[in-house]
Amino acid sequence: MFPWSDTTRPVDERVEALLDAMSLAEQIGQLGAFWPRPKSNGAGLNDVAPMESAMSSGEFEEVSADGLGHLTRVFGSAPIDPETGVATLARFQQQVQQRSRFGIPAIAHEECLTGFTAYGATVYPAAIAWGATFDPELVGEMAHAIGSDMAALGVHQGLSPLLDVVRDYRWGRVEETIGEDPFLVGTLGTAYVRGLQDAGVQATLKHFVGYSAARAGRNHAPVTIGTRELEDVLLPPFEMAVREGEVASVMNSYSDVDGVPAGASRHLLTEVLRERWGFTGTVVSDYWSISFLESMHHVADDLTEAGALSLNAGLDIELPETGAYAHLAEAVERGLVSEGVIREAARRILRQKVQLGLLDEGWDAAAAGRAVHLDSERNREIARRMAEQSVVLCANDAGVLPLRADSIALLGPISENPLTFMGCYSFPNHVLPRYPELASGLPLTSLADAVRAEFPDTRVDVVAGVDILDPDTSGIEGAVAAARDAAVAVVAVGDLAGMFGGGTSGEGCDSVDLRLPGAQADLVRAVLDTGTPTLLLVVSGRPYSLGEFGDRAAAVVQAFMPGAEGGAALAGVLSGRVNPSGKLPVGVPDHPGGQPGTYIAAPLAWFTDGVSNLDPRPLYPFGHGLSYTTFAVSDLALTADEVPTDGTLTATVRLTNTGERAGAEVVQFYLSDVTAQVVRPIKLLAAFRKVHLEPGASATLRVDFSTDLMSFTGVDLTRVVEPGAMKLSVGTSSENLPLVADFRLTGGLRVVGEGRTLSPTVTVE
Incomplete structure (x- = not known):
């Protein structure tokens, strides 16, 4: 038995033993992918992925000659039944193993944003509808069902959820987002991650980061935002899913943020993601985004430079097929990238393959998947509840x-x-x-x-x-x-x-x-x-x-x-x-x-009378939604009206169904800075809970807020909790907040280090 196939050895020991035995070319092979897709019609009108018709990949034999990292969308590129998909995936896996000196299979990934993107699979509500449920438990249940179907077929990784926070409603991908609030997006997105991964399929966060803030809501447009919007609005959902959800994979954004493409940003992919947040998984490219560094962003002269830029930034795997990373050996010869950087990226994907059991002694591609009914009664029942609650x-x-x-x-x-x-x-x-x-x-x-x-x-x-x-x-x-x-x-x-x-x-x-x-x-x-x-x-x-x-x-x-x-x-x-x-x-x-x-x-x-003739307020605000019964929120109480900047604030509130039929209400808690060293949003969602009540019934909600949740990016771009006056508002939408409590943060200015608390604790009695 080879040491990397010995399940009694620690994961990292198995990985290092395999890396030591591999050539540089074999390590590079683990960083690429092959897409067994139908050929594009050449016009681009029916492309499955962006600019597919403009891209071409090498033949399978060439791409997999030294091993292969990923197989792309075997089930999701053409209408095939589960039996055919399982057999096709097994055939490709066997060929990948045969072409590898070490018999290393590929990770098979698929799309799963509205359910498994495969012919005949249940179509669940779009992600924006997940947000409308305000129900992380239900989202997690849905994700687990999606993941269990994919895992049964032999799929290892799903390219979901999308954690971009809506900034412009004109953007076409609003439907793929969970909403316009970072806490809502992070909470439901993390629930999806946990559900999918508990079912045995690695989740992939996308798109890291800034994509939704594209100028004028135009796809792939430049992103020109400041550090505070990035740190306080766009990054928190990803941080929550990384640190609380322990997500396995992250996908880069197509966008350039203040002139730096996300796929070439060492700041984002290494300093933020790995050094600050402790992410240990793999970073995969959005489809062809590495090649786009040359063809679209014009920050590289050729594919060799593009591959070196991405790899040095911290991007491990090129999807959907090997293009720029086929030139990494040349990049080493030209001094653009070191063998150590290649080894580190290969280490990360091999670690995932070990964790997935792909390197275990006796792993059999022919037995790795089985056909399952992709539109089962279980799936439909979950899809029904998701639809009804959205x-x-x-x-x-x-x-x-x-x-x-x-x-x-x-x-x-x-x-x-x-x-x-x-x-x-x-x-x-x-x-x-x-x-x-x-x-x-x-x-x-x-x-x-x-x-x-x-x-x-x-x-x-x-x-x-x-x-x-x-x-x-x-x-x-x-x-x-x-x-x-x-x-x-x-x-x-x-x-x-x-x-x-x-x-x-x-x-x-x-x-x-x-x-x-x-x-x-x-x-x-x-x-x-x-x-x-x-x-x-x-x-x-x-x-x-x-x-x-x-x-x-x-x-x-x-x-x-x-x-x-x-x-x-x-x-x-x-x-x-x-x-x-x-x-x-x-x-x-x-x-x-x-x-x-x-x-x-x-x-x-927001609306400022007399300053402008335009009133920006919505017709129906974020968090709004009525019922066929009625609810009342009452009895807001705080444990203290003064809280140290390193302390905890506890709030309680009562919800009563005052109508004549059972129903559910989402109680929403918003925090506001009265005065701060930088301009702050008028309010931010800090907690919520969906509560089902029978007619006349009541429940008491208790929320424990760490003051970390009151932190923001200050004047010097350091995250701080600042002493001063605060407000907690409670109600049933961002504009229907009948209960307001004032409190004060006391003590000195506190700098908040990495590892901050990202979620409150909510209990219902």
Whole structure:
């Protein structure tokens, strides 16, 4: 038995024994990947990944000649059944082992942002809908189900979750984010990491870091933010997932941050990630981002320089296929990178392979995976609960919901197209556009069919009126006629996700402003003009401006791509079978432009009467969401009104269901600096908890806040806790905070070192 195959030896000892036996070329081989993908059509319109048609990889025999680090998306690149996928992966693994002197298999990775991105796999709600649940336990349960399916098939790593914090709603990838608040994103993202990894699949955080702050919300655009926004808004979710979630992998961002591409930033990939946070896993490149250093960023003259830049920065593995890293031996000869840096990167990936059991004596590629049902009843049940808990009731002033009507006009382009329920990384929207002859691969129920099933004794007339994006308005007349002939109208508008301009939401599908796409706003206006009580239902990947309609609609419901079970979930909310409990993870804008984008705003970024004619406040704020029952928060109490800068503050509050049916409310706690040495946001979410209560029942929430949670990046760019006046506000949205308690931090200015507390402790009695 070779020492690296001996499971009785410590992991690091096994890794070092293998490294000592490997040549430089064999170590370099572990840093690359191969993608057994269908060839692009060359036009780029149907590419699975960014600029795929512009890239080419070597043949498998060439790429794997000295070993291979990763196999890319064996299941997720074309519509294959689980049995074929398992056999294909096993065949590639056997070839990889045969071509390695040491029989080292590859790590197989796949996408899993809306569930396993494979043909016939359950499509869960998009990540922005996870944020709307405000329920980390449910997100973790979903991730564990996704991971268990992937692990059963022989997959080792998932390229999820995305921890970018929303900064501009126009960005196409808003649907892939968890929301606009770093604590919400970090909490739910860490829950996803734990769930996936507990199931045996390594999670990958993306995109580290700054991608969501791209200028003008344009994909791949430069990022020009200051150190404080980076440290206090964009980095904390990643730090939480690294330190609390112990994530195995991190993926770099495509963006350049203040002129330095993230994939070439030693500051980000080594100093922050490893030296400050103690990350010990692997850093993988976003697809072709190393080559982009030459072709897009122009910070390298050739692929040899590009590979050396990334490797020296701390980027271990090139995905999706070996390109620039094929030139690392030349980089050594040219003095651009040292053999020691290559050995360190190889050490990290070999350590993961040992931890995954890939180097154990007797590991058998043919027995490493088994076909499983990817759309099981378990998966569907979790997807249903995720969908139901993510629907947000924004307004119901006329009391039209739950619907009680003998006739319903169901209008709008969302009505009969269940693909609108799915994100851009769902297999039906991500890959199947290449295969128009194939169906979705799994049972899907349209909103129209779900509403008919939910209201069997009600006449339901369905008229689309307009398309998602087509400006043609000729069908509006038919929708108006249906609305006039019904007791109530439901206008379902929103997005269809796609890739690189192939949809209204998704990667490369950015928006010039926040108006509803196409002629959908014309449809809404025309139906509202009929005078028929109208429910506006938005199913989208980003929030759209609804200020024009908010006061005119009888009710407003926002759903964020609720997945394969979305139709039934939405129909259940309309009927009242489901009591909505979702909360907005992003604000819904009042105006289509002229707004700061998120609730995390300094005083001058918020409404200041007389300073500007533009009011940036949203129509429906972050954290907002109504229910068919009512709740009251009361009895806020603090353990002390003075807290040392190195101490702990404990707050208690009471939540009561004051209505007549069971429901869930999200109690939200926000901290505010009254005065600080730098300009601070008006408020920041510091804790939350979703609580289910029966009618008349109450619960007491206790929250223990370390003062680390009150720290910020000070004038000298050091993280500090500053003495002075503070406020804790409690309520049910960022703008509905009826309870406020003042307290003071006392003592001297405290510099907060690495390893700070990132989460409060919340208990419910």
